[in-house]
Amino acid sequence: MDAIPEGCADISPSTLLICEQCDTVHRRRSLARGEVAQCARCGAVLERHHGMRIDTLLALVLAALVVFVQATLWPIVTLGLNGQQVAATLWDVIRMMWLDHSQVVAVIAAGTLYVFPLAKILSLGWLLLYARSGRRAPGFRRLMVAMHHLGPWTMSEVFVLGALVSIVKAHLYFDVIPNPGIYFYAALMFLITLFAGVDLARLWDETREDEA
Amino acid sequence: MSTLPRAAELGLIGCHVCGQVCRFAGGDGDGLACPRCGSALHRRKPASYARTWALLIAAFLMYIPANVLPIMRTASLGDVDDNTILSGVVELWVKGSPSLAVIVFCASIVVPMLKFLALGTLLVSCRRGSGWARRQRAQLYRLVELIGYWSMLDVFVVALLTALVRFGLFSLVEPLPGVVFFGLTVVLTMFASMCFDPRLIWDGQDDSDD
Ligand SMILES: [Zn+2]
Ligand SMILES: [Zn+2]
Numbered sequence: 001m002d003a004i005p006e007g008c009a010d011i012s013p014s015t016l017l018i019c020e021q022c023d024t025v026h027r028r029r030s031l032a033r034g035e036v037a038q039c040a041r042c043g044a045v046l047e048r049h050h051g052m053r054i055d056t057l058l059a060l061v062l063a064a065l066v067v068f069v070q071a072t073l074w075p076i077v078t079l080g081l082n083g084q085q086v087a088a089t090l091w092d093v094i095r096m097m098w099l100d101h102s103q104v105v106a107v108i109a110a111g112t113l114y115v116f117p118l119a120k121i122l123s124l125g126w127l128l129l130y131a132r133s134g135r136r137a138p139g140f141r142r143l144m145v146a147m148h149h150l151g152p153w154t155m156s157e158v159f160v161l162g163a164l165v166s167i168v169k170a171h172l173y174f175d176v177i178p179n180p181g182i183y184f185y186a187a188l189m190f191l192i193t194l195f196a197g198v199d200l201a202r203l204w205d206e207t208r209e210d211e212a
Numbered sequence: 213m214s215t216l217p218r219a220a221e222l223g224l225i226g227c228h229v230c231g232q233v234c235r236f237a238g239g240d241g242d243g244l245a246c247p248r249c250g251s252a253l254h255r256r257k258p259a260s261y262a263r264t265w266a267l268l269i270a271a272f273l274m275y276i277p278a279n280v281l282p283i284m285r286t287a288s289l290g291d292v293d294d295n296t297i298l299s300g301v302v303e304l305w306v307k308g309s310p311s312l313a314v315i316v317f318c319a320s321i322v323v324p325m326l327k328f329l330a331l332g333t334l335l336v337s338c339r340r341g342s343g344w345a346r347r348q349r350a351q352l353y354r355l356v357e358l359i360g361y362w363s364m365l366d367v368f369v370v371a372l373l374t375a376l377v378r379f380g381l382f383s384l385v386e387p388l389p390g391v392v393f394f395g396l397t398v399v400l401t402m403f404a405s406m407c408f409d410p411r412l413i414w415d416g417q418d419d420s421d422d
Contacts, residue, residue, distance in 0.1 A: 016233045018226030022414045023219045041216045042350040093375040105371045162368030168308045
């Protein structure tokens with residue numbers, strides 16, 4: 001990405017990009033497929049080529065929603081001890097933590113595993129549904145701002161790794177069998193990582209406020 | 213003016229939330245809202261030093277009991293075993309799988325320590341307006357942002373194990389207070405790194421180094 005030459009006062013703000021990390025002003029230029037624009041001063045990523053079309057993104061989000069529902073419906077593990085078998089879904093697990101006097105952990109888990117990912121998937125789907133035709137969904141501004149703040153608090157991938165460690169540890173004491181729920185979570189983690197790499201700021205440029 | 217102008221030099225201000233470039237000549241932009249997304253405009257994140265320091269110190273205070281106190285009790289065949297974060301890693305190494313032990317060790321010990329050191333270094337060096345290794349420090353901040361939340365791993369492990377086991381009424385695994393302190397450490401360090409403004413790395417004296 002080029003730096004702004006000296007003495008160019010007449011450039012309009014829409015052709016400029018300001019690096020989020022160091023405040024350096026760059027001139028925007030169109031990117032080739034797969035190209036990434038980096039800040040000349042600090043090396044941060046300024047902009048990526050939009051590899052995915054809005055329709056593709058929407059399909060991904062819908063897939064993520066389906067997988068999320070599956071992940072919550074299926075038990076994540078089955079425990080066996082002395083011939084008894086218990087299967088638990090994630091929701092059972094969180095409810096148990098709440099009843100078991102670890103409310104703080106229960107709230108953290110429920111927020112990062114349920115509320116935030118679901119909120120992210122739903123609002124992304126809603127925004128993209130309208131963005132397909134270049135429009136801004138009702139509540140566009142508020143949702144975009146909320147998603148910006150929600151970003152760091154979705155931790156499905158950490159949870160999947162945590163589940164793996166738990167299964168290995170629990171194996172020391174009793175039989176543990178991973179159930180489909182955990183595989184759905186793994187798939188969800190993959191999908192979420194896919195669209196975490198998508199620069200959502202593009203929606204600001206690619207949509208217009210409704211005339212009405 | 214340098215060849216890489218900063219927003220303030222051109223009379224511009226970038227929205228921290230949506231990236232909108234706004235024309236704005238003087239001052240800090242306090243009290244102004246972004247015309248596109250409505251968020252408050254700032255040149256720098258407000259009270260970045262004070263907030264980051266406060267959260268970092270609070271996180272560090274939580275980190276001490278998180279490591280000293282046991283995080284989980286396991287009981288099997290009459291043996292009661294209280295594990296701290298570190299002894300849990302050792303147990304995993306000895307009895308289970310060394311590769312997972314390394315992962316847990318990195319997530320629970322290395323990453324939080326790295327965060328304390330990195331943010332502390334950034335705060336001190338930026339306050340002094342130091343021009344030392346600016347690009348590397350910017351990369352360090354991005355690394356902290358990228359890996360910080362993986363520390364949550366041990367909290368999930370304890371939570372999952374206890375809840376799962378409780379479910380079968382076996383009552384073999386119990387969470388102990390250490391894990392709550394550890395969870396708070398992770399959340400506080402995440403807030404601390406969000407409050408730090410990486411733009412401060414490049415403020416101060418003119419950067420003639422590159
Ligand atoms: Zn930059
Ligand atoms: Zn904005």
